[in-house]
Amino acid sequence: MTVIDHAARTPVYRQIGDRLRDAIERGEYPPGARLPSEADLVREYGVARGTARAAHRYLVRLGLVEVEPGRGAYVVEAQP
Amino acid sequence: MTVIDHAARTPVYRQIGDRLRDAIERGEYPPGARLPSEADLVREYGVARGTARAAHRYLVRLGLVEVEPGRGAYVVEAQP
DNA sequence: TTTCATTTGTCCGTATGTATT
DNA sequence: AAATACATACGGACAAATGAA
DSSP states (O other), rough: OOOOOOTSSHHHHHHHHHHHEEEHHHSSTTTTOOOOOOOHHHHHOOOHHHHHHHHHHHHTTTTTTEEETEEEEEOOOOOO | OOOOTSSSSSSSHHHHHHHHHHHHHHSSSSSOOBBOHHHOOOOOHHOOOOHHHHHHHHHHHHEEEEETTTTEEEEOOOOO
């Protein structure tokens, strides 16, 4: 199930991040929900862990997600 | 939690350990005194037990503390 | 003696942080 | 971006040591 296009101009981490963002905005991951872990993304998309991390970081930059060491990546509670 | 900053570059166990070290050097825990237990640190700082243990170990590495199974963590008696 | 609470010791699994190559 | 290694952190479970009831 590879939606990921390594040849695209859009970085892989953002392709994955955008998919997660869409899922969040669709309500599949409501506020407070835990997103797939880095390892999950590695398994699901066949990417390196650094890329999975970058996808999480990307969502953090967007203010959609908070990452907590040893716990996971969570959808932020309050959102305008 | 007041003092603990998971985002800091200093590991949490060392932030806690440094606070205990300061307290020891201020005389709040004189030689032979028992330090807060792992469970105490867990309660006080809201960290996992492994982190509390790491804080104790950190002070042992510094030569300030000795840990005794079933008894607790004690400030060493002799100090240069 | 046994029982119990407290405390540290160890192991497991999972997850993120950082650095190097 | 990938691959690897190690450090840090969380949570749970059970064992062992201690000391007091």
